[in-house]
Amino acid sequence: MQHFAMFGYYMLVHVCSCMLLLDREVISSLSLLQHGRTPKGETSEQIILPRLVTSKLLHRQQLHGHGSASEVSSVVDENLGQKHLNGHKDTFVYRVFASTWNVGGIAPSDDLDLEDWLDTRASTWDIYVLGFQEIVPLNARNVLGPTKNGISAKWNSLIGEALNKKERKEGAKLTQESTNSSALEGTVQGEGFRCIRSKQMVGIFTSVWVRSSLKQFIHHLDVSCIGSGIMGCLGNKGSVSIRFVLHQTSFCFVCCHLASGGKEGDVLLRNLDVTDILSRTWFPGGSTQELPEKILDHDQVVLLGDLNYRISLEEAETRSLVKAKNWAILLENDQLLFEFSRGRHFEGWQEGLITFSPTYKYHPNSDQYYWCFDAARGEKKRAPAWCDRILWRGKGLKQVQYETCNYKLSDHRPVRAVFHAECDVSEGAEVNGQNPH
Incomplete structure (x- = not known):
């Protein structure tokens, strides 16, 4: 294992030298990471990424943008019948x-x-798409080493337990009322939720769950991973995309973690990450059925994740406006909304009206933003921002809910949305014993 790790390390340095023409300072930084040593108060990303910005930009100049942005829309009406x-x-x-x-x-x-996060007590939905970032720490060992699947398996176990808790209770009640085991089996299997696909790339993890009764109508299920982190290719940043066809309508769900940082020029790296993900993500086409191969070719697309866009104001002013809950002025200076208005990188995409507090950066296990506390020596007190976002595009896809959820596990708050998705079905087909209207 040690020889394999050393081989991977030297191959990494070789790729850096040949493809990106790295200087001695970058290679020295990689050496520090390989031996587990970083300057006090700095992460692996803080050491390497600033020194790779120029190379990363040059590497991506060959990629093309996707036109102008659509206007940001508000939440649509919920009265969407079949x-x-x-x-x-x-x-x-x-x-x-x-x-x-x-x-x-x-x-x-x-x-x-x-x-509470999955809203299982108030409502149950047909499809759950859950995207995580940093399910493991983004240190050199996790970025360069083998994927640790134990954490993703644990998240999936907790998700399945939450989604199927109601069905288990109903099944237990049925057991008490009836000795008909076949009826019990039909209830549990017909109404429960099953994970149809999950995929982890370093810290990015996407998990898709559907009602068991829908599984038979889902086909051409594929996944595509794009690393856009260190050297423009490692998986500390990037995307995990899952696509499928439900009846005759194609869906693509893209979970992203884009370039971080609040310095001038960091927003450009985030824009390039988006372009990179849209350009490089590819799914297999069908030999007997025409299937979309690129993200934007799908009928309905949802892009979610820690997009890392910040607020373009001085940190002191941002903090003052957050204290006053003056979301209007803060959103006027939100980098992602500014990119929408410039019309260069988000053509055809929409986002619901933001009515919730900035989702980053909180002190873990607290309702207080991080700058309210005394930071460790050399640690930055990052200003709040709406880093965590959900965008969508496609005919027949309507957002009816967009909000945050008060889980305090990390320095980010989860963000969730609910959509009504229209799916084409062959004329006269029955789904779960019902005909479409």
Whole structure:
């Protein structure tokens, strides 16, 4: 294992030298990381990324943008019934729950209750798409070493427990009322939720769950991972995308963790990350059925994650406005909304109206932002920002809910959205014993 690690390390240095023409300072930094030594108060990303900005920008100049941005829309009306499209296709409307959460490298406890986050007590949805960032710390060992799947498996176990808790209770009640085991089996299997696909890339983790009764209508399930971190290719930043076709409508869910930092020029790296992810993500096409191969080719797309866009104001002014809860002025200076208005990188994308507090940076296990506390020596007191966002695009996809959730596990708050998604179904087809309207 030691020889393998050394081999990987020297290959990494070789790639850096040849592809990016790194100077001695960068290679020296990589050597420090390989031996587990970093200057006090600095992370691996803080050491390497600033020295790779120029190379990263040059590397991505060959990529092309995707036109101008659409205007930011407000939340649409919830009154979305099933409707008939035309003489050849019918439509079913499904309820999709999507959420993003940067958990800051903190492993969940065995008794962590996710029911409030997943809104299982108030409502149940048809599809759950859950995107995480930093499920493991982004240190050199995790970025360069093998993927640790134990943490993602634990998150999936907790998710499954929360989603199926209600069904288990109903099944237990049925057991008391009836000795008909086949009825019990049908209830539990028909109404429960199953994970159809999950995928981890370093700290990015995407997990998709659907009602068991929907699984038979889902096909062409694929995943694509893009690393856009150190050297423009490592997985400390990037995306994990999962796509599938439900009936005759294609979906793509993109979980991202974009370049961090609040310095001038960091927003450009975030824009380049988005362009990189949209350009490089690829799914296999079908030999007998035409299938979308790129993210933007899908009928309906949701992009969520720690997009890391900040507020372009002096930190003192930002903090003052946050204290006053003056979201209007803060949002006028939000970098992502500014990119929307410039019309260069987010053509066709929409975002719901933001009515919640900035999602970053909180002190863990507290409602206080980090700058309210005395930071450790050399540690930055980062100003609050709406880093965690959910965007969408596509005909027939309507957002009906957009909010944050008060889980205090990490320095980020999870953000969640609910969509009504129209799916094309062959004329006269039955789904779960019902005909579409």
